[in-house]
Amino acid sequence: MIRWSQYRPLPKPKYQAIKRIVIELLEKNQLSPDDQLPPERRLAQLLRVNRSTVTRAFDELVVDGVLERRIGSGTFISQQMYPQKKRVNWHTYLNRQKRHRIQIEQRHIRALIEQQAVNLIDVYSSELPLALVPQFQFPALTWQDFITAQTLETTHGYLPLIEAINQLDQHNEQLAFSEDQFLITAGVQQSLFLILQGLLVPGDAVAIESPSFFHDSTLFETTGIRVYEAPIDADGIELSALEQLVIQHRIKLLILNPDYQNPTGQVMSLGRRYAVIKLCQRYQIPIVEDNIFAWLGFNPSKQLPSLKQLDPENVIYISSLSKIMGASSRIGWVVATPQVIEQLIHVQRETDLVPSITAQVMVTLAMGDPHFQVQLDQLKRILQKRAQATYQMLTQVLPEWQVTLPSGGYYIWVTRDKDQLRLKSLLAHQLAVAPGSLFGFKTDALRINFARLDAPLLGQLAQRLRTILADYDH
Structure with a gap:
């Protein structure tokens, strides 16, 4: 913020001095195109001059193309012409990024x-x-080991890692899947980005829970997706509110976090799971099930079936190892129908978002540790x-x-x-x-x-x- 009071026009025609002050601030990048100047009355007080002096300076700067007046808004640095030299209008770029x-x-x-x-x-x-992060002992690895590992990498990911996740999922009574139903990603955020980018188009609408970790996610703004929220009650997302959103906004995708929901820690009841699936089947809306805490249930015997288990064809399942191994592990995955996976692979390759083979190998070794479970x-x-x-x-x-x-x-x-x-x-x-x-x-x-x-x-x-x-x- 400019401290206008520190500037005092020299004892020559003061309106000329004010013009010079504005020009110098532009040259020093302290003012940029589209920046608003203080109101004439206020600036006159700060500079200790008559308002008419400021008005005359502004009038001449408008004629010179330095300033522009906008009716009902005030006086701004012109977007069209710049003094001395042309410069990138950074103000325009920065204003595009919302500061919520x-x-x-x-x-x-x-x-x-x-x-x-x-x-x-x-x-x-x-x-x-x-x-609390599990401790693992890794064997000595050479660069050649990572090069060799690439021979075991397909478009779906590193095959030994896919197998390790599959085995652990089955051990913890989660999912069983084939390679063509699976895709390794660089975490849940990337998984969701691939889904939004690959299955929707800008302007489409999705529904989420409220409250939700995704409430202020920049993913929706980045992909041009509209997001609407339905409240949750003791059993999970409220069906009547969800159906109203579906009808009113033509929801194309529902994103849920049914197990140990972020932020509430809540578990969606079995009855609500069936009801949500039935509702989405009626309106032919796919569900994205975010199950990032899948392996951290305290009572496995009381674990409810995932939405993916209840409706394998219409649910896209995403998870990650970040809650166990830390965010730096950068390993997540998507489980969906082969047709969906192929589309996500295409987006992943086109955007060059393929996860590191180094990270995949290290995580595979960790999961292969005999003491991992x-x-x-x-x-x-x-x-x-x-x-x-x-x-x-x-x-x-x-x-x-x-x-x-x-x-x-x-x-x-x-x-x-x-x-x-x-x-x-x-x-x-x-x-x-x-x-x-x-x-x-x-x-x-x-x-x-x-x-x-x-x-x-x-x-x-x-x-x-x-x-x-x-x-x-x-």
Whole structure:
């Protein structure tokens, strides 16, 4: 922002001095085409001159093609002609990128985390703490090993990795698939991008849950897809609201997160799963099932069948290893009909988004470790213990809030029927947590990553929440 008050016109014709000030600011790139100047009255106050002096300077700059007046809007740097030299109109490019309040909030939270303050409590980050990430021993590899691995890579991905995921899925009673139904990607975000790009066209509409991790996803804006939200209740997405969206906006795709939903941690009931599938079959709408926490259910015997298992032909299933091995693993996958997979492969190749063979080989070796399943089971036990401890703490510290004990994943969701909690206060107390606004929730809500809370941190979080809420409630 320009501090106009620091400029004082020289004691020569002052309107000429004001013209010179504007020109110099343009030459120094402090003003750009399409930037708005202060109102004449306000600028006269800042420069301590008569308004008529500013008016005359602006009049001449308009004649020179430097400024343009827009009725009802004000005075702007001209988009058509530039002083001294032609320059790229960066203002136009930057204005195309929306600066949503949610994106600003996310940047503030990440900035706090990057500061790495000693007393920071980070329950915002969507990864396991390093201490819980499974440990693996890798054999010594040469560059020739990776070159050799490429001979086992098809358009669907690295064949040993596809087999390893298939075996683990069947062990955990998830899916069984053939190679032509499967595609390795660089994570869930890329999987969804391929689906939007490959199956829809700009202007098409999709439906998601509310609240949802995808509430402010830039994927929809990037691909030109319109997105509409239907609320969830205790069983999952509300059918009447979903059907209304389908009819009103001609929904072409439904994106759901039925198991350990992000951010609520909720599991869609079996009855609602059948009802959603029936509704989508009636209107011939495919479902994208985001099941990123598929292998992190605490009670496998109570695991409900996935939407993909209930309707193999009409559901596109996406998952990832990022919640177990960390986001840097960059390995995800899509399970769909062979026709859909072929289309996604075409988009993946055309956009050069093929995942690294190095990452695929390393993940395959990790999954081939004889202790992989043992470590996975141990991780689930730790997560279940931390979920229970966090739930007990929250019900005691926040008795007016609604808290639900999750049965998998690593998010716990707390809400109340007020709208007064502000991110600024959370950050001021060195607490990095995801407020409900990030997910489209209208009243006070917090998503807490309980996986990051060992016993000492849990105690610190309890005290910090008491302090923060006391400021609002008293």
